[in-house]
Amino acid sequence: MRRVLVLGSTGSIGKQTLEVARRAPQHLQIVGLATYCDYKTLQAQAAEWQVSLLGLVEPPANEPHDHLYVGVEGLCAMVQRDEVDVVVVALGGAIALLPTLAALEAGKTVALATKEVLVAGGAIVMETAQRHNATLLPIDSEHSGAFQAMLAGKPDQVARLILTASGGPFRTRPLETFDTITVAEALQHPNWSMGRKITVDSATMMNKGLEVIEAQWLFGLRLEQVEVLIHPQSIVHALVEFVDGSVVAQLSVPDMRLPIQYALLYPERIDSQLPRLRLEQVGQLTFETPDPARYTCLALAYEAARIGGTMPAVMNAANEVAVRAFLNEQIRFTDIPRWVEATMHAHTPAPPTLENVLAADAWARAWLTARL
Structure with missing residues (x-):
């Protein structure tokens, strides 16, 4: 039986992870849930799975939350709990970097869905996994x-x-x-x-x-x-x-449930009950x-990777801000790559230490937000 903590349980990957667990109760036990700010859905999930290990990055202002792990620091504490074997990292964005590092430092198996973790802090993440003999498995289908x-x-x-x-x-x-x-x-x-x-x-x-x-x-x-x-x-x-x-x-x-199940049960395979x-x-x-x-963002990603250092973190942060602005109908679809490129050109890359990566991420978000 593998005891699973899901970071990002109210999102698409998180919900599909819970579906996988429902189909494999002999193999998987959900022991903790965390999300960004959807407290109502988190409460419903906690009731269904009968778990008390709960976390919110942004807790509700008008509700008691003494029973919750709060903020990024709270999530970092959650992932290191003894009752957790596997941490599913499905929180959107680079905000998942620190909880991922905390899980690896505790020797947990990390099933990683959040691309931005390795984009922003790849060198740090892989070195941490190696140093603590922790397993990092991908959930992305590719x-x-x-x-x-x-x-x-x-x-x-x-x-x-x-x-x-x-x-x-x-x-x-x-x-x-x-x-x-x-x-x-x-x-x-x-x-x-x-x-x-x-x-x-x-x-x-x-x-x-x-x-x-x-x-x-x-x-x-x-x-x-x-x-x-x-x-x-x-x-x-x-x-x-x-x-x-x-x-x-x-x-x-x-179907994302297949790579999710593969990561959660690796190296075992069982019937997925999927088409x-x-x-x-x-x-x-x-x-x-x-x-x-047609796909100028793909070239920007290759460019950021070639430059290296903190440039991938900046590219990723700028993309998060630009996509959010598009979803809020502040900018056009074609403005997304333009603003990402502008942010990259304004950045002077530094060596990818954790301190530099976090600073570059914050700089890019502030720089672009001020211009939208």
């Missing part, structure tokens, strides 16, 4: 697929990793109409059920840029070894090419190179 495919060889035998992307809702939309894209249109992902922020990131393909950086750290790859292909069917999640020319791919129906892949029904699998004019 990284889960890559992890599984890489088991076919040794790490030093990997020549290339290909991450796939659906292309989002605007893969074939005329470029001249991008200035008129609405929030509602951007949130209509063709294949996946996800939260609002990551759905917009999928439309700009910033999510794939974040995943490229994340893959570097998770698998110890050079930037030039990680490539992206558009695969509209979202059936092939990752492909690993080995030095002999063999390519191993991981395929499944596009099975029927290739004869899919019919055709297609792949294409991303159009740089």
